[in-house]
Amino acid sequence: xxxxxxxxxxxxxxxxxxxxxxxxxxxxxxxxxxxxxxxxxxxxxxxxxxxxxxxxxxxxxxxxxxxxxxxxxxxxxxxxxxxxxxxxxxxxxxxxxxxxxxxxxxxxxxxxxxxxxxxxxxxxxxxxxxxxxxxxxxxxxxxxxxxxxxxxxxxxxxxxxxxxxxxxxxxxxxxxxxxxxxxxxxxxxxxxxxxxxxxxxxxxxxxxxxxxxxxxxxxxxxxxxxxxxxxxxxxxxxxxxxxxxxxxxxxxxxxxxxxxxxxxxxxxxxxxxxxxxxxxxxxxxxxxxxxxxxxxxxxxxxxx
Amino acid sequence: xxxxxxxxxxxxxxxxxxxxxxxxxxxxxxxxxxxxxxxxxxxxxxxxxxxxxxxxxxxxxxxxxxxxxxxxxxxxxxxxxxxxxxxxxxxxxxxxxxxxxxxxxxxxxxxxxxxxxxxxxxxxxxxxxxxxxxxxxxxxxxxxxxxxxxxxxxxxxxxxxxxxxxxxxxxxxxxxxxxxxxxxxxxxxxxxxxxxxxxxxxxxxxxxxxxxxxxxxxxxxxxxxxxxxxxxxxxxxxxxxxxxxxxxxxxxxxxxxxxxxxxxxxxxxxxxxxxxxxx
Numbered sequence: 001x002x003x004x005x006x007x008x009x010x011x012x013x014x015x016x017x018x019x020x021x022x023x024x025x026x027x028x029x030x031x032x033x034x035x036x037x038x039x040x041x042x043x044x045x046x047x048x049x050x051x052x053x054x055x056x057x058x059x060x061x062x063x064x065x066x067x068x069x070x071x072x073x074x075x076x077x078x079x080x081x082x083x084x085x086x087x088x089x090x091x092x093x094x095x096x097x098x099x100x101x102x103x104x105x106x107x108x109x110x111x112x113x114x115x116x117x118x119x120x121x122x123x124x125x126x127x128x129x130x131x132x133x134x135x136x137x138x139x140x141x142x143x144x145x146x147x148x149x150x151x152x153x154x155x156x157x158x159x160x161x162x163x164x165x166x167x168x169x170x171x172x173x174x175x176x177x178x179x180x181x182x183x184x185x186x187x188x189x190x191x192x193x194x195x196x197x198x199x200x201x202x203x204x205x206x207x208x209x210x211x212x213x214x215x216x217x218x219x220x221x222x223x224x225x226x227x228x229x230x231x232x233x234x235x236x237x238x239x240x241x242x243x244x245x246x247x248x249x250x251x252x253x254x255x256x257x258x259x260x261x262x263x264x265x266x267x268x269x270x271x272x273x274x275x276x277x278x279x280x281x282x283x284x285x286x287x288x289x290x291x292x293x294x295x296x297x298x299x300x301x302x303x304x
Numbered sequence: 305x306x307x308x309x310x311x312x313x314x315x316x317x318x319x320x321x322x323x324x325x326x327x328x329x330x331x332x333x334x335x336x337x338x339x340x341x342x343x344x345x346x347x348x349x350x351x352x353x354x355x356x357x358x359x360x361x362x363x364x365x366x367x368x369x370x371x372x373x374x375x376x377x378x379x380x381x382x383x384x385x386x387x388x389x390x391x392x393x394x395x396x397x398x399x400x401x402x403x404x405x406x407x408x409x410x411x412x413x414x415x416x417x418x419x420x421x422x423x424x425x426x427x428x429x430x431x432x433x434x435x436x437x438x439x440x441x442x443x444x445x446x447x448x449x450x451x452x453x454x455x456x457x458x459x460x461x462x463x464x465x466x467x468x469x470x471x472x473x474x475x476x477x478x479x480x481x482x483x484x485x486x487x488x489x490x491x492x493x494x495x496x497x498x499x500x501x502x503x504x505x506x507x508x509x510x511x512x513x514x515x516x517x518x519x520x521x522x523x524x525x526x527x528x529x530x531x532x533x534x535x536x537x538x539x540x541x542x543x544x545x546x547x548x549x550x551x552x553x554x555x556x557x558x559x560x561x562x563x564x565x566x567x568x569x570x571x572x573x574x575x576x577x578x579x580x581x582x583x
Contacts, residue, residue, distance in 0.1 A: 007406065007408070009486075009487040009488065010402050010406050010408055012398075012488075013398040013399060013401055013402035013491070014398070014399050014402045014403075014414065016394075016395040016398060016399075017395040017396060017398060017399035017418070017458050017462060018399065018414075018418070020391075020395060020451065020454050020455050020458065021418060021421065021455050021458050021459070023455075024426075024433065024451050024452055024454070024455035025421050025426050025429065025455040025456070025458075026417075026420070026421075027429075027432070028429030028430075028431075028432035028433045028436060029424065029426075029428055029429040029432070031429070031432035031435075031436075032428060032429045032430070032431045032432040035431055035432060035435075087325075090321075091321075091322070091325060094318045094321060094322060095322070097318060099315075100315075100318060100319075102319075104574075106322045106326055107574060108570050108574065109326045109329060109330060110322075110325060110326055110329045111570070111573075111574070112329060112330060112333065112563070112566065113329050113332075113333070114512075115512050115516075115562055115563075115565075115566050116333070116516070116559060116562060117515070117516035117518070117534045117558065117562070118516065118518055118534075119516075119518060119534050119537055119538045119541070119558065120336075120537075120555055120558050120559055121332075123541055123551065123555055124332045124333070124335075124336050124555060125332060127336070127548075127551070127552070128332055128335060133347075133348065133351060133548075134348075134351070135335065135351045135352070138351075169328070169329070172329075177574065201314075222423075226423060226425060230425040230427055230428075232427070232518075232519055233516075233517075233518040233519060236518065236522075237518065237538060253427075253519075256430075257519075257523075260430070260431055261523065270431045270434075270435070273430075273431050274431045274432075277428045277429070277430065277431060280428055281424070281428045284423070284424065284425070284428070285424075288423045288424075
């Protein structure tokens with residue numbers, strides 16, 4: 001009998017990926033969570049336990065900003081769920097129609113905003129909505145709705161919703177593509193069986209296709225959730241690190257950036273920044289767990 | 305076939321809806337591109353008109369070329385994107401091969417460990433990443449970005465590639481083994497060429513987020529000589545806010561390379577998404 005030899009090639013194949021991934025992703029993640037438990041006093045790093053979190057949630061100066069950013073972040077997410085995903089599903093439902101011509105052309109064109117960077121998207125919309133340039137007001141004027149125009153990005157009550165809608169405009173291509181793929185994978189026989197039972201057109205969509213694509217809708221929801229609670233770039237590009245006007249568009253990403261890196265007169269504080277990162281981590285983790293245990297396991301039964 | 309499924313009225317409505325949304329999707333890009341080619345006066349007088357011989361002007365592009373170092377930024381972005389994608393593919397494929405080909409203790413655990421990063425964004429660890437890059441002297445170098453993007457891309461790459469490698473025929477690999485090929489040769493010469501379509505999908509998936517990222521260039525590499533195109537245009541536009549010609553031209557310069565890449569790779573990208581690679 002041969003004694004088991006060590007298969008070195010397995011280690012060689014795994015090593016680079018595991019090393020880079022552990023060193024740059026996993027280790028810093030835990031190190032950030034650890035740094036959240038420290039604070040800097042007189043140039044020295046001291047252990048303070050959960051003090052930073054207490055400051056973040058309770059201290060009026062910090063907690064006001066934190067809850068504001070968290071609330072804004074939830075609103076940002078809700079707009080995506082209510083606008084982006086339904087539009088994406090509707091577009092995919094139309095595109096997946098078997099006799100639709102130019103489907104590939106529409107698909108490629110509608111996906112274009114998704115490939116653009118936040119910087120481009122943020123500035124382009126800022127210019128278009130700008131009252132100085134006047135594209136948006138003159139277009140509204142053309143349809144007789146000029147009175148509806150307001151400098152949306154500059155008003156506290158509209159700015160966040162406007163930015164969320166810009167983000168929806170940018171990312172609608174992703175739910176569209178994923179749902180489109182799911183719709184194409186529904187076997188023709190099922191739809192034909194439905195037709196024999198008299199279920200066609202819109203009712204075929206609601207009664208047959210929609211239940212079958214629920215797992216994809218679940219994936220889209222969790223992707224949207226993680227993406228939104230990790231968002232930063234669009235707000236930074238359009239409104240700057242101060243997330244104006246008067247912090248009305250501040251979300252967790254911009255709040256963490258300002259805290260950790262410092263901005264203008266405010267000095268950067270890596271430990272409070274880490275505490276905010278810790279809170280973001282907890283929120284994302286809760287979301288992912290709800291998805292994995294609550295939604296995905298329950299959806300199995302619809303799978304083909 | 306049932307009539308309800310190809311009713312001409314429905315068809316018209318469907319095209320109408322799609323055309324309307326296509327216009328919404330393309331309108332802002334179109335407005336930026338046409339106005340970047342106009343004089344300042346024309347930009348404000350008739351923002352929706354195409355540039356004519358009267359209103360045509362390249363003054364914005366002249367400012368961009370004089371003031372900003374866009375070719376350097378573009379070169380930096382290219383280096384970062386290409387090297388990161390190369391490393392993601394190489395390391396990711398190697399790890400995917402180990403996980404899909406060999407049975408060893410801890411295989412499933414290792415797979416789960418590597419899959420963690422699919423859902424947890426790497427940005428959460430930014431504070432410690434910056435500290436580490438400062439300590440190792442990599443801050444303000446392209447390597448800092450390359451390492452971060454490689455780590456960010458690996459989890460999904462390993463996941464997708466190992467799904468595909470499981471489909472590579474067992475007989476082929478065993479034939480190679482009987483011919484005395486080493487495991488490394490089997491991987492590089494037999495398996496890699498067969499999973500090329502999956503590698504292309506992974507590459508295209510990674511390309512867009514890396515090219516467009518603003519967060520890590522802003523934090524890890526803000527120095528002038530290592531600015532990426534995304535950060536470079538952000539800073540440039542911030543400085544030239546009131547020079548509309550320059551801003552519109554800088555935006556167009558940032559849009560064009562991505563659009564060109566998209567035209568080249570869109571079929572690959574769309575096939576990748578619709579083939580269910582992300583399920």
